Amino acid sequence: MVPTRSREIHLVNRPEGPPKPSDFAVVETSLDEPGRNEVQVRNLWLSVDPYMRGLMGTTRTYIDPYHLGEVMTGGAIGTVEVSHHPKLSEGDLVLSNHGWRDRFVANGNGVHPIDPNLAPPQAYLGVMGMPGFTAWLGIHEIARLEAGETIFVSGGAGAVGSVACQLARRLGARVVASAGSADKVRWLEDKAGVEAFDYKKTKHLYRQLVKICRDGFHVYFDNVGGDHLEAALMNMRNHGRVVMCGMIGQYNAEHPPAGPSSLIVTITKRLTMRGFIAFDHAELEPRFQAEMAGLIASKQIRWTETVVDGLENAPAALIGLFSGANIGKMLVRL
Numbered sequence: 001m002v003p004t005r006s007r008e009i010h011l012v013n014r015p016e017g018p019p020k021p022s023d024f025a026v027v028e029t030s031l032d033e034p035g036r037n038e039v040q041v042r043n044l045w046l047s048v049d050p051y052m053r054g055l056m057g058t059t060r061t062y063i064d065p066y067h068l069g070e071v072m073t074g075g076a077i078g079t080v081e082v083s084h085h086p087k088l089s090e091g092d093l094v095l096s097n098h099g100w101r102d103r104f105v106a107n108g109n110g111v112h113p114i115d116p117n118l119a120p121p122q123a124y125l126g127v128m129g130m131p132g133f134t135a136w137l138g139i140h141e142i143a144r145l146e147a148g149e150t151i152f153v154s155g156g157a158g159a160v161g162s163v164a165c166q167l168a169r170r171l172g173a174r175v176v177a178s179a180g181s182a183d184k185v186r187w188l189e190d191k192a193g194v195e196a197f198d199y200k201k202t203k204h205l206y207r208q209l210v211k212i213c214r215d216g217f218h219v220y221f222d223n224v225g226g227d228h229l230e231a232a233l234m235n236m237r238n239h240g241r242v243v244m245c246g247m248i249g250q251y252n253a254e255h256p257p258a259g260p261s262s263l264i265v266t267i268t269k270r271l272t273m274r275g276f277i278a279f280d281h282a283e284l285e286p287r288f289q290a291e292m293a294g295l296i297a298s299k300q301i302r303w304t305e306t307v308v309d310g311l312e313n314a315p316a317a318l319i320g321l322f323s324g325a326n327i328g329k330m331l332v333r334l
Helices: 121-125 130-142 159-170 182-192 205-212 226-234 278-297 311-321
Strands: 005-011 024-030 038-048 076-083 093-096 103-107 150-153 174-179 195-198 217-222 236-244 272-275 305-309 329-333
Touching: 005 103, 005 311, 024 311, 038 093, 038 121, 038 311, 076 121, 093 121, 121 329, 130 159, 130 236, 130 278, 150 159, 159 174, 159 182, 159 217, 174 182, 182 195, 195 205, 205 226, 217 226, 226 236, 305 311, 311 329
Parallel strands: 150 174, 150 217, 174 195, 217 236, 236 272, 305 329
Antiparallel strands: 005 024, 038 076, 038 103, 038 329, 076 093
């Protein structure tokens, strides 16, 4: 008999500063019987992503914020338990945005089959999914990185940064990455094959960047913001490009932080700064997935995951993102 109950993670308080365990609740709910073109899915893997912190406030970013007392949606990989959809069968592995719950019933048009022969299922939440696509877009479409150039990637051991570093190296660029621990630096050097340093052991970030690359960077791939952005701007080459991907260093700020005091160099160095969101480029996703599947099959790209077990531990996994608890993609396994 197919279960008709599910547990969900609800947002019950809007955090001020870093999220706390008391901002979340585990709630048991009943599932409706799937109707025409609907499926019931049991989730296997849940995605934990920095953007989720922005949805916990009241201000709309590029998508609507979470509602209090309702499930926190996010990326998920699951298996179809019941299907009334002509293109989905029981047992299919699927990708959806119906995460942070054990099970769900939804219109099958929002549930997408995945091919586990191309990559492990959970990789569709990481290197083969939104983080990998974001890195691919940032390197190839936004930065237009070329062989022989030098790029600095902040947060280089994260889900996006670790892929961006390797894609840049494959293009023939010199890659420098920052990370927040010795283990992360070691992974970047040994597995990703790039230069890396521990920014937490660096007293003066700008001086460290000058020491590493005195001639400056052609491209800065920003995942952190704050002091990283300020230091990188000061060490850009003329006509450099700044890829504005994320600012995890300030997502928990209670008040908007001051902008970089070095911003004048965007004029004197004639810099280009461009922000981007992956879903604005959905037409390129098939090309990305074909290329990434080939890189995975030929073992030309490496990735790692930080796995937390149990739906009830999803909030702790999200909180851990902001203290650097993850190397690579943060996942919850159900």
